[in-house]
Amino acid sequence: MQAVLSLKKYLKPYMPFAIIAPLMMVLEVAMDLVQPTIMQHIIDNGIAKKDTPYVMQMFGLMILCAVIGLIGGAGCSIYASKTAINFAADIRQDLYETITYFSNSNKDHFTLGKLITNITSDVEMLQRALTMLLKIFVRGPFTFIGAILIVFLTARELFPILLVVVPILALSIIFFTKLSGNLFLKVQEAVDAVNTKVQENLAGIRVIKAYNRKSHQIQQFTTVNETLMKRNIQADQIIGILMPLTAFVVNMGIIAALWLGAIKVENSTIEVGVILAFINYLMMIMGGLMSSSAVLMQIARAVPSANRIAAVLGEQSEIISAEHPVTTPIKGSVEFDRVSFAYNKNNEPVLKNISFKAEPGETIGIIGMTGSGKSSIVKLIPRMFDADQGSIKIDGRPIKDYDLQTLRGAIGFTPQKATLFSRTIEENVKYGNEEASLEELIEALECSCALEFVEKLELREQYMVTQGATNLSGGQKQRLAMARAFIRKPAILILDDTTSAVDSISEKRIQQAIEENFEDSTKFIVSSKISSIRHADKILVLDDGVVVGQGTHKELLENNKPYQEIVSTQLVRGGTLNE
Numbered sequence: 001m002q003a004v005l006s007l008k009k010y011l012k013p014y015m016p017f018a019i020i021a022p023l024m025m026v027l028e029v030a031m032d033l034v035q036p037t038i039m040q041h042i043i044d045n046g047i048a049k050k051d052t053p054y055v056m057q058m059f060g061l062m063i064l065c066a067v068i069g070l071i072g073g074a075g076c077s078i079y080a081s082k083t084a085i086n087f088a089a090d091i092r093q094d095l096y097e098t099i100t101y102f103s104n105s106n107k108d109h110f111t112l113g114k115l116i117t118n119i120t121s122d123v124e125m126l127q128r129a130l131t132m133l134l135k136i137f138v139r140g141p142f143t144f145i146g147a148i149l150i151v152f153l154t155a156r157e158l159f160p161i162l163l164v165v166v167p168i169l170a171l172s173i174i175f176f177t178k179l180s181g182n183l184f185l186k187v188q189e190a191v192d193a194v195n196t197k198v199q200e201n202l203a204g205i206r207v208i209k210a211y212n213r214k215s216h217q218i219q220q221f222t223t224v225n226e227t228l229m230k231r232n233i234q235a236d237q238i239i240g241i242l243m244p245l246t247a248f249v250v251n252m253g254i255i256a257a258l259w260l261g262a263i264k265v266e267n268s269t270i271e272v273g274v275i276l277a278f279i280n281y282l283m284m285i286m287g288g289l290m291s292s293s294a295v296l297m298q299i300a301r302a303v304p305s306a307n308r309i310a311a312v313l314g315e316q317s318e319i320i321s322a323e324h325p326v327t328t329p330i331k332g333s334v335e336f337d338r339v340s341f342a343y344n345k346n347n348e349p350v351l352k353n354i355s356f357k358a359e360p361g362e363t364i365g366i367i368g369m370t371g372s373g374k375s376s377i378v379k380l381i382p383r384m385f386d387a388d389q390g391s392i393k394i395d396g397r398p399i400k401d402y403d404l405q406t407l408r409g410a411i412g413f414t415p416q417k418a419t420l421f422s423r424t425i426e427e428n429v430k431y432g433n434e435e436a437s438l439e440e441l442i443e444a445l446e447c448s449c450a451l452e453f454v455e456k457l458e459l460r461e462q463y464m465v466t467q468g469a470t471n472l473s474g475g476q477k478q479r480l481a482m483a484r485a486f487i488r489k490p491a492i493l494i495l496d497d498t499t500s501a502v503d504s505i506s507e508k509r510i511q512q513a514i515e516e517n518f519e520d521s522t523k524f525i526v527s528s529k530i531s532s533i534r535h536a537d538k539i540l541v542l543d544d545g546v547v548v549g550q551g552t553h554k555e556l557l558e559n560n561k562p563y564q565e566i567v568s569t570q571l572v573r574g575g576t577l578n579e
């Protein structure tokens with residue numbers, strides 16, 4: 001419940017609408033409630049006494065009430081929708097922004113599928129619940145109480161029937177609402193499972209085809225789909241039983257009213273119009289109870305969604321900017337002093353006691369076996385994660401003294417997996433620097449050896465990259481991702497295994513271009529290939545999160561066993577060491 005309450009701040013700007021909507025609904029319900037009484041008067045005082053002017057007068061009143069009711073109902077719908085749609089849009093926006101500012105460790109707390117469901121169906125669920133709450137929640141209880149009150153005041157002879165019918169109706173509705181609430185929760189979980197499966201299968205469609213696992217995946221999907229179907233049927237059946245059951249109870253009430261009414265009419269203690277009005281009010285009472293239960297059911301379904309939304313919105317970013325940040329521009333010296341880091345604080349650190357220093361303009365090569373911690377080291381520089389122990393300094397100042405935007409603005413980071421957006425090549429590269437000119441764009445493309453293939457495309461820089469960049473090769477993607485970092489002309493350039501899919505001739509040209517164009521930048525080159533880092537001013541050799549060697553290629557070749565081993569395996573494989 002705490003979670004639901006934490007979302008009420010999103011309702012605040014729309015509070016006037018949220019108040020007007022139920023008020024308009026009160027108007028509609030009030031008009032609905034007077035209709036059977038008017039009808040009763042028409043029958044008993046107009047038709048029975050053949051008083052045509054009175055009947056006409058009452059008809060006029062009925063039409064007036066109907067029009068006022070119509071205005072109330074329409075107004076309620078408009079304001080309720082306005083409130084709920086704006087409320088949902090604000091939450092969606094906030095969720096998106098929160099997720100965008102998530103640190104990597106924040107992201108690790110949620111799966112991608114869950115975050116997408118959060119922004120789409122969870123918000124939709126809240127919107128629907130709020131609309132119903134504003135539209136029907138007032139209607140249900142107000143109709144219910146109003147109708148009982150009117151029967152008590154105007155048809156007391158028939159009131160005992162309500163004393164039997166209403167508790168039976170209320171109890172059966174409460175019972176079924178509770179039951180279906182639990183079932184709908186299970187339906188929601190099954191929908192989540194279907195969504196996750198679809199996402200997983202679509203993302204991995206190529207692997208599925210390559211490994212001929214289509215029937216296996218279809219089988220898995222069938223299982224989750226069948227679970228969803230079964231749960232939906234169960235939930236629907238409950239609703240299906242509730243409807244005829246309540247109708248049966250109401251019908252029994254009507255029969256009782258007619259029977260009791262007939263006796264009373266014979267004794268002249270009641271008039272026919274009163275019986276008809278009573279039947280109408282009985283139907284209203286049933287409608288009021290049913291609509292209240294529908295709202296309660298919708299709210300019960302929206303609570304888990306609200307909890308999930310509140311969990312994402314309440315996720316505290318662990319990586320925040322300094323309150324009084326350093327304002328001097330970053331030159332690029334980077335120093336690690338006994339740095340240790342673990343992704344999961346309960347597990348062993350993936351980086352242990354790392355120390356090194358990089359001066360502005362230097363190139364640092366990082367090499368080691370798969371999983372030795374190479375990427376983890378460079379991820380600490382733009383503060384994608386914060387170190388647990390030790391210190392990282394930039395230009396002699398602790399990294400946490402910088403404003404995050406300043407820090408990251410000074411870094412050109414190309415991650416291991418080249419991520420491109422479904423935009424033009426120009427937009428993708430300029431993502432690194434929106435202010436860059438066309439010359440700078442060409443320069444960056446040339447530097448990453450991307451220009452040679454971009455020039456061959458019909459639309460050149462305006463070529464549209466498809467979703468997931470499926471219309472580009474692995475090497476082309478890596479080149480564009482590097483161009484994005486180059487166009488920044490950053491003080492610190494980080495290339496995390498960015499040439500794994502680039503041919504060796506192009507790689508050499510890229511290395512040369514980096515040396516020429518980024519002379520003053522501090523460069524971090526992560527690779528498992530000796531050829532990519534051998535010219536570095538300093539090479540860090542990593543093994544299981546520990547720096548086991550540090551020096552130039554020549555020095556390490558002379559005195560570092562792990563490095564010698566890497567070199568020898570790559571020589572054996574016919575590597576490109578002796579160019």
Ligand SMILES: Nc1ncnc2c1ncn2[C@@H]1O[C@H](COP(=O)(O)OP(=O)(O)OP(=O)(O)O)[C@@H](O)[C@H]1O
Nearest residue numbers: 343344350368369370371372373374375376377528
């Ligand atoms: N987001 C993460 N959450 C938990 N553990 C992680 C995460 N990223 C990496 N690791 C773990 O940290 C260790 C070091 O990973 P890292 O990516 O730094 O290695 P690497 O040397 O760059 O490997 P590779 O050459 O395969 O890219 C590995 O054991 C890996 O499983």
